[in-house]
Amino acid sequence: MRVVVPFDATTPKTRLAPVLDAAERDAFARRMLRDVLDAVGGLSQTDAVDAVDVEVVSTAPLDLATDGERDSGGSRRDRPDDSPVTVHVDDRSLDAVVDDAVAETVGSGDGAPLAVVMADLALATPAALCRLVRTDGDVVLVPGRGVGTNALVVRTPAFRADFHGTSYLDHRRAAADVGTVEAVDSFRLSTDVDEPADLVEAFVHGGERTREWLTARFELAVDEDEGRVSLARR
Amino acid sequence: MRVVVPFDATTPKTRLAPVLDAAERDAFARRMLRDVLDAVGGLSQTDAVDAVDVEVVSTAPLDLATDGERDSGGSRRDRPDDSPVTVHVDDRSLDAVVDDAVAETVGSGDGAPLAVVMADLALATPAALCRLVRTDGDVVLVPGRGVGTNALVVRTPAFRADFHGTSYLDHRRAAADVGTVEAVDSFRLSTDVDEPADLVEAFVHGGERTREWLTARFELAVDEDEGRVSLARR
Numbered sequence: 001m002r003v004v005v006p007f008d009a010t011t012p013k014t015r016l017a018p019v020l021d022a023a024e025r026d027a028f029a030r031r032m033l034r035d036v037l038d039a040v041g042g043l044s045q046t047d048a049v050d051a052v053d054v055e056v057v058s059t060a061p062l063d064l065a066t067d068g069e070r071d072s073g074g075s076r077r078d079r080p081d082d083s084p085v086t087v088h089v090d091d092r093s094l095d096a097v098v099d100d101a102v103a104e105t106v107g108s109g110d111g112a113p114l115a116v117v118m119a120d121l122a123l124a125t126p127a128a129l130c131r132l133v134r135t136d137g138d139v140v141l142v143p144g145r146g147v148g149t150n151a152l153v154v155r156t157p158a159f160r161a162d163f164h165g166t167s168y169l170d171h172r173r174a175a176a177d178v179g180t181v182e183a184v185d186s187f188r189l190s191t192d193v194d195e196p197a198d199l200v201e202a203f204v205h206g207g208e209r210t211r212e213w214l215t216a217r218f219e220l221a222v223d224e225d226e227g228r229v230s231l232a233r234r
Numbered sequence: 235m236r237v238v239v240p241f242d243a244t245t246p247k248t249r250l251a252p253v254l255d256a257a258e259r260d261a262f263a264r265r266m267l268r269d270v271l272d273a274v275g276g277l278s279q280t281d282a283v284d285a286v287d288v289e290v291v292s293t294a295p296l297d298l299a300t301d302g303e304r305d306s307g308g309s310r311r312d313r314p315d316d317s318p319v320t321v322h323v324d325d326r327s328l329d330a331v332v333d334d335a336v337a338e339t340v341g342s343g344d345g346a347p348l349a350v351v352m353a354d355l356a357l358a359t360p361a362a363l364c365r366l367v368r369t370d371g372d373v374v375l376v377p378g379r380g381v382g383t384n385a386l387v388v389r390t391p392a393f394r395a396d397f398h399g400t401s402y403l404d405h406r407r408a409a410a411d412v413g414t415v416e417a418v419d420s421f422r423l424s425t426d427v428d429e430p431a432d433l434v435e436a437f438v439h440g441g442e443r444t445r446e447w448l449t450a451r452f453e454l455a456v457d458e459d460e461g462r463v464s465l466a467r468r
Contacts, residue, residue: 015460128419143421147438147454147463165456166463169438185362187377190421204381204403222399226249229381229400
């Protein structure tokens, strides 16, 4: 199965500016991306798909082998599980990238399904992604917090993406117009790491690289009055 | 299966004070409770359990038949699916209530399992709860946002509750000391409606009564700069 992971390599995670500076946001976004790629690659170790062809569509050149360094793009990295990851640079809108990928894959001769997984799903695991790719439906959606769309599987070439604003509701309507639509109920896939309050989820439940990066800089803090838990700088 | 739903009928949902006044918080909390009870009752229509015995443990007397009215407690309501709901008044701590329920149920002669489901899981559905009660393990946990515990199934009488602070991590450790522990990956069950930002999830994905109450008072608002979606008063 082809899995597209769109990545903003230019100004990633701007809504984390209250707690991370620009260099930190850049490094943290790459950590999350690599955890997402590991989780997606792990799909090939399950019986949910025959093989997985992972493609990062990045707004700028990107070297996946290192944090914070960049190369001329088009890099390919052989991962422990042998799922190849390809990087393509494409600075068009997310909608244009996804629509083109749908046309190329679902609209092609064999009509293979396409999966799209956001690069900030730091809590993603192969098991959670298994449930996504195993769910039947012409369009299968994972809602994000705040009515976004965190991941989807498309099996009809008639679907068009619209990632602006209330995209989960918009995608549901658009999908219902062209086929069957299903949703996947997963905390791990519904938690995109966008805002400072989301960091605590990545700290506790995130992938290995994400947790390592966060635990070097933050610790859990409990507000005794409110019972609320957040992260505090070490 | 015995399902305990703890309910704060005294000062519910104080962290929603920035957007709901005290009377609204009271009414809204009851709407969510009734949606949770419907979802729990719906378990009896599945093959996950033979029957479901639902018990609200309320900090104060509570009449489930009406919104905002109270009676002398101990009320029983026959619901469409015929799952009886019992209300018990108990103003002790959540830990004491859950520990007693574990002792009475799991520690009793037949060692039946006990489920605990929080009253503010407005997104709960029978399907999501099915996944909870069908997951094997001496203790099965559903993490809440902010490292809380939103629901659990207990199958060992040695487990003790500790709902303060980082309860999900504390419960994992306590459970691992006395048996096997599993977690359920569900956006619907991990979303407790505690803070203003959570209301948008209840508005979009919540149960019927919750959505009806919210849509009468709020509408979706998209911040065009940030792409963030929230609720605005009508």
